[in-house]
Amino acid sequence: MKFWVSLVAAVALCGSVAFGQPADGQRGPRGGMRGPMMFGPMVNPADKVPLFGDNLENADFPEGVWYFDDDKCLCANKDAVIWTKEKYSAFVCSFEFNLSEHTNGGFLIQSSDKDNWIPNTIEIQLLDDNGQEPNYHSCGSFYGFKAPSKNVTKKPGEWNEMIVFCNGRSISVRLNGEFINRINTAEWTDPAKSPEGTDIEEKFHGRTLASFEPYGYIGFQGLHGNAPMKIRNATITPIKNADASGEGWEYLFGEKLENADFDPEVWSIDDEGVLHATKDEVIWAKDKFENFVLDFEYNVTEKANSGVVIQATEKENWIPNSFEVQIFDSFGRDVDMSDCGAIYGRCAPEFNACKPAGEWNHMTITCIGPFISVVLNDQLTTVMNKRLWTEKDKNPDGTEPYSWLINKAPSETENAGFVGIQGLHAGQPVAYRNVKVRKLQFPQRPRPQN
Numbered sequence: 001m002k003f004w005v006s007l008v009a010a011v012a013l014c015g016s017v018a019f020g021q022p023a024d025g026q027r028g029p030r031g032g033m034r035g036p037m038m039f040g041p042m043v044n045p046a047d048k049v050p051l052f053g054d055n056l057e058n059a060d061f062p063e064g065v066w067y068f069d070d071d072k073c074l075c076a077n078k079d080a081v082i083w084t085k086e087k088y089s090a091f092v093c094s095f096e097f098n099l100s101e102h103t104n105g106g107f108l109i110q111s112s113d114k115d116n117w118i119p120n121t122i123e124i125q126l127l128d129d130n131g132q133e134p135n136y137h138s139c140g141s142f143y144g145f146k147a148p149s150k151n152v153t154k155k156p157g158e159w160n161e162m163i164v165f166c167n168g169r170s171i172s173v174r175l176n177g178e179f180i181n182r183i184n185t186a187e188w189t190d191p192a193k194s195p196e197g198t199d200i201e202e203k204f205h206g207r208t209l210a211s212f213e214p215y216g217y218i219g220f221q222g223l224h225g226n227a228p229m230k231i232r233n234a235t236i237t238p239i240k241n242a243d244a245s246g247e248g249w250e251y252l253f254g255e256k257l258e259n260a261d262f263d264p265e266v267w268s269i270d271d272e273g274v275l276h277a278t279k280d281e282v283i284w285a286k287d288k289f290e291n292f293v294l295d296f297e298y299n300v301t302e303k304a305n306s307g308v309v310i311q312a313t314e315k316e317n318w319i320p321n322s323f324e325v326q327i328f329d330s331f332g333r334d335v336d337m338s339d340c341g342a343i344y345g346r347c348a349p350e351f352n353a354c355k356p357a358g359e360w361n362h363m364t365i366t367c368i369g370p371f372i373s374v375v376l377n378d379q380l381t382t383v384m385n386k387r388l389w390t391e392k393d394k395n396p397d398g399t400e401p402y403s404w405l406i407n408k409a410p411s412e413t414e415n416a417g418f419v420g421i422q423g424l425h426a427g428q429p430v431a432y433r434n435v436k437v438r439k440l441q442f443p444q445r446p447r448p449q450n
Contacts, residue, residue: 076222
C-alpha cells in the first residue's frame, strides 16, 4: 500500500516549505499572487527515484563527459552540465557531494534554456569554502543573489549532504542537517537589489527572478575550474498528481452517480465510466467537504469551458458563493486567471501545463483549510491562500475579480462546502472520468492544561 504524506510532514521534519507570497503585496510575474502554502499537495515517498535514472538514461549530457565511477559516484571530465530530460515545478531533491580543493560547481534548477543556461537558471552553489564567511558565492548560496545564513561546508574529501525543497516559487536549501538558505522568487522584482536591499551580482541584472517561470530542467555543473567533484545518491521526489488507486479514495459521485444531486436529463455516465452533460447545469456531490484531495481526468474539445466547483455554500446561487477551478481549452495560451487550472477570477496558474484538445488531462485539487492547490499533468501550477484575499473586489496583486464573482472577500468565506462539476458551458462538451475524492484527517492540537 502506498502511504501519502502531505507537506505538513515535510514542514514538521525539515522546517517551513512555502509556496511564496510576497510579504509586501508585490505581484508575481503573471500578475497572480501566490500565498504561503504550508500544506501542499500530496508527496508520495514511493515516487522517490534516481534523479538521472539508474544508468543516466533520464539525462541529457555530452557524450563521454559524465559517468559513474567504480564506487557509483557521478563524475565529469569536462566543464559541461548534465540535465534531466524532464522539467519539474515542485520537488524534494537530495544528493551527497564530495569536494576537492578549490572545487566550484553548482546544482541547477528551474532552467528554461539548457544551451544558454547561466542567465536562465537558478544555481545553488557547490563550493570548497570550509571556514569562510558566507557571501552570495558561497556553498549553498543562490549564486549571485542570496548568501546562506551560515557556512556548514565540510572540508575537501568529506561528504556533504544537500536537500533542496522546491515548492514552485519557494526554494529552501538544507546542507549537512541545517537549513541555510531560503528564497521566494516572486519577491525578487528589482534587477539590482534583493528584497532585503542587498546587491545582486551585476552580471545577473538583466532579468529578475520574479520573471522566471517556477518550472524547468534540473542539472549539475561539471568540472568547472578543473577541480573535480563527486556526487552520489542524487534522488528526486516530485510533487505530482495523486495516485487515487489506494486506500481511502472513493468516487465523488458514486460509481453510478448514487451520491450525486443532478438532473438525469443532463448528466450521465457511460459504460466506460465517463461523465457527460447536455446542458450547463452542475452535478453536485451530496456531502460537503472541507479538507480533501480531489483527483480526476478531463478531456476538452476546442474552445471548451467548464469548471470544478469547490467550497460552495449554495447550490442554486453557486457562482458568487464558491470557488471554481477552471477547466478550459488553454493549450498554447499565455495563461491568466480565466485559464485552465486558475482559481477562476482570483488566481492565475503560474504556467501552462495543458495538453491539446482531445487528449486526457490529469488534475489533482487539494483543499486544506484556506489553502487551495492545483496539480495539472504532474506539475504544481496554482496555489491560493484565501487569507491573503482580504478585499472582495480586488485581488492581492491589484487585479479585479470578475464582477459576477463578487460577494465576500475570499478570506471571509467558509472552507467547507459542496463540490461539483459545471456542465455543458459555452456549448462545447467536456468529458470527465475517474472523479475520486479522499478526505484528509489531521490530528487535533492538545488543549493546554490549566
